[in-house]
Amino acid sequence: MSEELRSAxxxxxxxxxxxxxxxLQSIVEVARAIFGAKASSIFLLDEANDELVFEAVAGEGxxxxxGRRFPSSTGIAGWVLVTQQPLVLENVADDPRFGRExxxxxxxxxxAVMAVxxxxxxxxxxxxxxxxxxxxxxxxxxxxxxxxxFANQAAIALDLLQRARRAHAALADDGELALxxxxxxxxxxxxxxxxxxxxxxxxxxxxx
Amino acid sequence: MSEPLPAWSLxxxxxxxxxxxxxWPEHVTRDWAWGGATGAGVRVCILDSGIEPGHPDVGAxxxxxxxxxxxxxxxxxPDAEGDVAGHGTACAGIVRTFAPACELVSVRVxxxxxxxxxxxxxxxxxxxxxQGFDVINMSLSTTKQxxxxxLHELTDSAYFRRTxxxxxxxxxxxxxxxxRFASVISVGSHERADPFAFFYxxxxxxxxxxxxxxxxxxxxxxxxxxxxxxxxxxxxxxGLAALVLSKHGDLxxxxxxxxxxxxxxxxxxxx
Numbered sequence: 001m002s003e004e005l006r007s008a009x010x011x012x013x014x015x016x017x018x019x020x021x022x023x024l025q026s027i028v029e030v031a032r033a034i035f036g037a038k039a040s041s042i043f044l045l046d047e048a049n050d051e052l053v054f055e056a057v058a059g060e061g062x063x064x065x066x067g068r069r070f071p072s073s074t075g076i077a078g079w080v081l082v083t084q085q086p087l088v089l090e091n092v093a094d095d096p097r098f099g100r101e102x103x104x105x106x107x108x109x110x111x112a113v114m115a116v117x118x119x120x121x122x123x124x125x126x127x128x129x130x131x132x133x134x135x136x137x138x139x140x141x142x143x144x145x146x147x148x149x150f151a152n153q154a155a156i157a158l159d160l161l162q163r164a165r166r167a168h169a170a171l172a173d174d175g176e177l178a179l180x181x182x183x184x185x186x187x188x189x190x191x192x193x194x195x196x197x198x199x200x201x202x203x204x205x206x207x208x
Numbered sequence: 209m210s211e212p213l214p215a216w217s218l219x220x221x222x223x224x225x226x227x228x229x230x231x232w233p234e235h236v237t238r239d240w241a242w243g244g245a246t247g248a249g250v251r252v253c254i255l256d257s258g259i260e261p262g263h264p265d266v267g268a269x270x271x272x273x274x275x276x277x278x279x280x281x282x283x284x285x286p287d288a289e290g291d292v293a294g295h296g297t298a299c300a301g302i303v304r305t306f307a308p309a310c311e312l313v314s315v316r317v318x319x320x321x322x323x324x325x326x327x328x329x330x331x332x333x334x335x336x337x338x339q340g341f342d343v344i345n346m347s348l349s350t351t352k353q354x355x356x357x358x359l360h361e362l363t364d365s366a367y368f369r370r371t372x373x374x375x376x377x378x379x380x381x382x383x384x385x386x387x388r389f390a391s392v393i394s395v396g397s398h399e400r401a402d403p404f405a406f407f408y409x410x411x412x413x414x415x416x417x418x419x420x421x422x423x424x425x426x427x428x429x430x431x432x433x434x435x436x437x438x439x440x441x442x443x444x445x446x447g448l449a450a451l452v453l454s455k456h457g458d459l460x461x462x463x464x465x466x467x468x469x470x471x472x473x474x475x476x477x478x479x
Contacts, residue, residue, distance in 0.1 A: 050322055
């Protein structure tokens with residue numbers, strides 16, 4: 001078994017989810033910094049429950065919102081997820097209903113929301129939001145392009161996170177894959193074990 | 209409208225049956241196209257998140273239906289919820305600023321969950337095409353290939369039935385539908401503030417650019433937002449189409465698209 005394959009399987013079992021979560025966190029931190037915004041969040045679509053879940057938050061709400069859930073096809077994030085189109089909305093604090101919902105879900109009432117779908121192949125994986133960019137300069141199409149580029153990066157990270165979670169789930173059960181993964185993980189630095197596996201491989205191949 | 213011909217050919221004695229008005233001006237101007245028009249007599253469908261009832265910037269909504277899933281079935285029913293996001297109200301408001309006297313009908317395809325959103329969108333469009341609206345505003349699209357063929361059939365069917373489908377181009381470089389089909393008018397954004405400024409794009413698939421940046425629109429709770437996105441550019445073209453059709457009711461989608469081309473800001477219209 002190659003070093004790369006062993007590392008790959010071990011990473012699937014061990015800390016991949018943490019690494020991908022840090023990548024998502026880094027994306028929202030950078031999005032917030034580049035746009036000079038008050039906050040930025042990534043929502044992941046939980047397909048089993050048809051809900052959006054806060055997966056990473058930078059700025060206002062960081063530390064308290066991750067894991068919070070809301071319906072997948074209503075509100076601004078829901079519209080963006082379902083229609084797969086970005087939206088940029090300003091003066092949103094004028095809407096009492098939005099203000100109440102935002103305060104409940106984010107802890108503050110933003111004045112502006114930029115929301116963009118996270119698209120991977122044919123699917124919407126989630127939504128990236130950037131809240132309260134500076135209001136003294138009007139929004140431009142160049143910023144829309146930048147937002148789309150961020151969304152592309154975030155979608156790749158979100159896809160990796162979902163793959164890691166699926167791998168983790170597959171490896172955590174009692175199936176054949178889990179057995180192989182446990183075996184691979186236990187071979188880390190175990191020469192005798194590797195020799196045994198090599199011998200086993202020769203036997204298995206010989207019996208083909 | 210003349211009686212449809214029975215076959216895919218034109219017998220000599222049938223030529224008179226498809227006689228068309230010949231009073232087109234030498235130069236099609238905006239004044240000829242929609243001068244004095246109000247949208248009266250034109251039915252515009254907003255296929256979106258619903259329309260908030262009683263919003264002062266939208267006015268009367270003639271009918272509101274919602275599409276939902278019941279198991280594997282899609283159901284069309286009267287909509288009691290209004291707008292579940294605010295976006296449909298925004299689109300209706302933009303159409304209303306152009307065509308104050310048009311009829312507005314809301315088809316809500318949002319709110320039934322993400323999982324069923326593809327079939328709900330298709331059923332909403334199918335229902336709207338069957339109703340024979342003059343204009344359908346569709347500020348949304350799908351990236352799912354498996355819906356592309358059905359959407360294509362529906363948009364062609366709308367085109368042949370004289371329903372002008374106006375669809376948002378995607379703001380991001382992804383393949384999505386139905387805006388890429390030639391039987392619809394696809395709309396992207398320009399940055400100018402003039403609501404009547406619109407541009408024909410000689411290198412499609414995006415055919416027209418309309419005002420889509422920092423647009424004041426009605427939103428939920430009687431609020432007004434300032435919004436950006438191709439989804440707000442689209443109802444500008446729907447509104448103009450409603451105006452043109454209220455003055456020239458016999459235009460086919462092909463003719464209507466030609467009138468919009470001839471009156472675009474970079475063609476014959478005022479820039």
